[in-house]
Amino acid sequence: MIKAITGTKDILPWQISEWKRLEKTVENLMSYFNYKEIRTPTFEETVLFSRGIGEATDIVSKEMYTFIDRSETSITLKPEMTASVVRAYIEHKLSKKQNLHKLYYISSMYRQERPQAGRLREFHQFGAEAIGSNAPMLDAEMIELAYSILKSFGLKNLDIKINSLGVPAEREQYKTELRNYLKDKFELLSEDSKKRFETNILRIFDSKDEKDIEIMSEAPKILDFLSEESLKHFEEVKSYLDEIEIKYSVDYKLVRGLDYYTNTTFEIVSSSVGAQSALCGGGRYNLLIEQLGGPPTPATGFAAGMERILLACVNEGCNKEEEASLDIYLVRMEPAKKTAVFKISNTLRKNGLKTEMDYLSRSVKAQMREANRMNARFVLFVGGEEFEKGSVVLKDMETGEQQELPAKDLTPVISKLKNQ
């Protein structure tokens, strides 16, 4: 049996309604905040991501789906959207069009990680990017937007965590300080953290090792290394959140894994999913546009994992079962009436009625069971002595009432169904 590739999933018909509900929620809120949708290709030149996200990050160094195509170009399936959106922003010279662009997307992403609860190799994200302003208000709006979508979808048990990573110079100084602090404690660190000491020292804060946590609780904090300006930006973001009464906690351990973040970073976590509890993450990236060859442009954004949101929703019981519905089911009483039924279905469907019939030559009883299972509002019997007289019989599946109607002119049936 051929199976779906590891880490990919089919979304089956009965799961679609929740996906659509989430997509609609996203579209709604995005429009309230005046974000415009953007769609970019599924794959890009590899260099876009290696340069944008950072060569040393896990995503680039070991998780990308990269291949050489027939024209010898190195292609990569997008592992995230920000780099692509920025590429489009630069390529189409959007900065010339207007100062600020507020963009959103809903799309699939690809990363070759080991699958687990809330983590797939092909997964879906929605997100927003506001390119062209350094206003702390926009950072706050970004958090408000992400939070509003999750709330509006029906999620509870959410926590917002924010932090500031400052600008690169400040961060470098902090890293140096951190290295000094950890130097004589190095041997006490876990094996993973020893590696992180070299690769990405900030990530040691993320460690779940008890000893590491103990060591890091005494470590210097990034907020103490921020400049006046960075600190002011951070304070403003917080005050805007306070103004609109959005609760958050400052988490100096919140370190994003992508290289391009500057100043504000945030994450929204849920206690309703497994270990992969971050439903949403984002922050400011003021240097990325320039780094990718565009004009120096400040920007901020976020991305949210749709599978995780859906999972949290199921675990919280906030999902809404959509009742299957059918306006009318046509029951064929004798095999010979096939053509008549087919013609009637054509008329009803042309008039905008959800119509179904039997394709398996089953008994009347079986057809009725089917109509019931499909939750048909009405059943129309075609055949028998009534049909000989030129009539069809309409049955209301709720009340059980039946009435004879002329087969030639189905207008009364149609208007009855449309009016109810």
Add this chain to the structure above:
RNA sequence: GUGGGCGUAGCUCAGCUGGUUAGAGCGUCUGGUUGUGGCCCAGAAGGUCGUGGGUUCAAAUCCCAUCGCUCACCCCA
């Protein structure tokens, strides 16, 4: 990449101190008088017991390998 758990019917699972034709519930299908659903009743279909090897008179059951799923680490959304 590392570690734990699990692979028996479409689904959820039982059976696993080795022993005749491998079970249940749900679902599906067909019937319960000429042409009518839901509830109820009856019957039926449906399984290479993940795959390959080994031990044995005998393997779903024990051993090994392999593949897959899953959870966690890692990382991230």
